[in-house]
Amino acid sequence: MLLNSDQYQDGSGTLYVVATPIGNLADISERAIQTLTSVNWVAAEDTRHSKPLLQHFAINQSLISLHEHNEAARSEQLLQKLLAGENGALVSDAGTPLINDPGFVLVKRLREAGVRVVPIPGPSAVITALCAAGLPTDSFSYQGFLPAKSNKRKLRLQQLLADSATLVFYESPHRLLATLADMLELFGAEREIAVARELSKQYEQFVSGTLQEVHDFFKENSDKVRGEFVLMLKGADLEKDEVQxxxxxxxxxxxxxxxxxxxxxxxxxxxxxxxxxxxxxxxxxxxxxxxxx
Incomplete structure (x- = not known):
């Protein structure tokens, strides 16, 4: 079915997909504040998390929860609100919605129903990390979170061994060392990697080097294994006709x-x-x- 964003349901409202700060509140855009202030309601991944953000900018808005466990049912409810002419906004806990956060089911349903969806661009941990990592950015592949169990994680990483694009992953503190160890085993000690943590926050840090060096750094500095991590692994440099x-x-x-x-x-x-x-x-x-x- 052809979906043309120039054609909308008559009388329907608009959903704005609004990017919010990933740490530093000063990173919010003027357009994001104006949008969140003007809509009829805000759908949030976690209303308890989003409420203080809105209050900080003196935005008194009705909040509706939309997370992975209720997204299908909630999407139908929000569709009806939008078809009735209301305008709404979608936010995640931090950064750009849908990028490893809920919202895909809702946006897809609205597009199919002919309801206007407008992105309000802003912070994204993937792009923020990449632009300061010192790794190639002409081609990159965002992989989200790897599987929690090592055997499944290794299988996924094996599929990426020959990928020449810079590989980007999110990782949690309690799995960081295990993931780095699996990467070290599969990609070898000399593959380059950059790890960013606590982006835009007080303790923002980039650690880069070979997989062996970065793995050893975090193993020896357990106090640094805190916060939210973005792992960026340099792509394969394989000449297919002359592989060693x-x-x-x-x-x-x-x-x-x-x-x-x-x-x-x-x-x-x-x-x-x-x-x-x-x-x-x-x-x-x-x-x-x-x-x-």
Missing amino acids: STEFDPMINAMLKQNLPVKQISEIIADVLSVKKKQVYQRVLELKDGSLL
């Missing part, structure tokens, strides 16, 4: 630890990296039978 066999090592070792057969490992890597299976097979044998394991 040692570049397979992290991926091979990870699969050998899972007791996968040599032939299967060779087929998987050859397919993912588009290299000759014979070249990979030889390296798998060397690591399986040699002292490198």
Whole structure:
């Protein structure tokens, strides 16, 4: 079905998707304040979190909860309000809504119903971290949060081994070291990474270097494993026609630890990296039978 944002339901209102500060309240835009002040209601991921934000800017607005557990039902309720001519705003706990936050179900439903959806741009942790990380930004891939369990996390990371774009992840303090350890195992000690924490807040910090260096830093400085983290991993630098066999090592070792057969490992890597299976097979044998394991 073709969805044209130039065509709306007659008499319907507008939903404004409003970005809010990720830490520093001074980062809110004048347009965001004007929008939040003028709408009939604000749909918030956590009303208890958003209420102090609105109060800080003297915005006395009706708040409606919209989170992952009630989004489907709430979207229908808000659609009816908008079709009746009301205007509303959508905010998340911090940053730009829908970016790893609720809102997709609502926006999709409104677009399908012909209700106008207008973005009010502003802070986003992904972009804020990338612009100061010192890693390539001409191509990046936002991956959100990785799986909590190590085996599933490793499987997801294995799928990204040959991605040449800068990889961006969110991570929580209690999983930071485990995630860095899994990345170290799969991507190798020399892959570059930058970790940003507490963006725009008093204790904002960027730590960058090799995976080994950054992992060791946070392991030795447990007082820094606090706050919210953005992990930015440099993409693969693989010339497909001239791949060095040692570049397979992290991926091979990870699969050998899972007791996968040599032939299967060779087929998987050859397919993912588009290299000759014979070249990979030889390296798998060397690591399986040699002292490198």
